[in-house]
Amino acid sequence: MTDTSPPLAILVKGWPRLSETFIAQELVALEGGGIEFDIWSLRHPTDTKTHPLHDQLSAKVHYLPEYLHEEPMRVLAGIRHARRMAGWPAAFAAFRKDLRRDITRNRVRRFGQACVLAHEAPEQVIALYAHFLHTPSSVARYAAILRGMPWSFSAHAKDIWTSPDWELQDKLNPRTHGAAFGATCTRFGAEHLNDLSKGTEVDLIYHGLDLKRFPDPPDRPLRKVRGKLQLLSVGRLVEKKGFDRLIDALALLPKNMDWHWTHIGGGALKDEMSARAAKHGINDKITWRGACDQPEVIEAMRQADLFVLPSRVAQDGDRDGLPNVLMEAASQLLPILSTPVSAIPEFITNDVHGLLCSDDPQLLARAIGRFAAEPKLGPRLADIAYARLIKDFQMQPGVSKLRKRLRRLLGEPH
Secondary structure: OOOOOOOEEEEEEEOOOHHHHHHHHHHHHHHHOOOOEEEEEEEOOOOOOOOHHHHHOOOOEEEOOOOHHHOHHHHHHHHHHHOOOOOHHHHHHHHHHHHHHOOOHHHHHHHHHHHHHHHHOOOOOOEEEEEOOOHHHHHHHHHHHHHOOOEEEEEOOHHHHOOOHHHHHHHOOHHHOOOOEEEEOOHHHHHHHHHHOOOOOEEEOOOOEOHHHOOOOOOOOOOOOOOOEEEEEEOOOOHHHOHHHHHHHHHOOOOOOOEEEEEEOOOOOHHHHHHHHHHHOOHHHEEEEEOOOHHHHHHHHHHOOEEEEOOOOOOOOOOOOOOHHHHHHHHOOOOEEEOOOOOHHHOOOEOOOEEEOOOOHHHHHHHHHHHHHOOOHHHHHHHHHHHHHHHHOEHHHHHHHHHHHHHHHOOOOO
16 A cells, blocks of 8 residues: 555445435545545445446455455454454453353454454554444444444444444444444434433434436326326335335226336345236236436436335334435426335425325325325425425435545544
């Protein structure tokens, strides 16, 4: 490494990822604002497509050993050098304490990756910033203890709601080598984390949208009541997105209603969802497009009549935060139907910026029917949601706040 190595290392779970364009948006904005960093990824990419934002980033990307047994010599070198660091006793004690409460291979992998990071990150690196409070923050915390440097995090959704309280509290407590500061993208999450905190302050920083990256919304003629209703959903086919309930709701729509649903996104439940639709006899009214890049998503939004995201709390506690796709839909004046889960009501007030109802299939079907029957409803809601997006949910205020935090972490004037 040369003397020009940046002072900040940013940890991510995987890079690049289509489902995490909010991270790419933030990093491009930070880099454009003068924050210099390298990216350290815990996993290699699996998506076949990338987002235009990924190409805009000039930061160097390093990949830690995704599985320790795949790069044994690299891991051994990391552990050997880590054992000679002044922070080894404290780091190993923290790892051992965590391992007693979480006896998993993943916990061991986190410590091994931290040793590699602590060894391979150039000496110019003086601070760490991790996206997600679970695995990446564990690696950041162990590596920070080893190197005697501060670390920080940005939390989102799953990492908050599926992590045990003991782990969150240790990461939010300076006495247990917790973060210097934290950020999260919803008021709902910020209040929860600050309630658990033992000294670490967690800021509310909405991701927002960089509207310069989006086309102006299209002119939307008033829908004909009896025209085909074009429904669109964007999201991974996982439990917390609630698409099984939406499929059940679509099957309840009146037989004389002309509609078509397009789904964009990958996910492990694709076969299950397709089989569910086939059982209802509605597969011929559904297009499964799979993963798409953002220009394709935006074009689909411009052609749709109603955006539907029936989010819910999964059995393991996982849930959405404030999905960026809702703001993206609003940017294209696309009316929204969603659920009052987690932080969604922070952007959408029912019957003001969109419609919110429970994920009960009958209620979802009734809400879809209302959109179909009331041509003026969608435009009214979409106009107000667009105005709120412009006023309160643009990217720049949050990025400016985060940039100041990171400069303070690096000891730079802000």
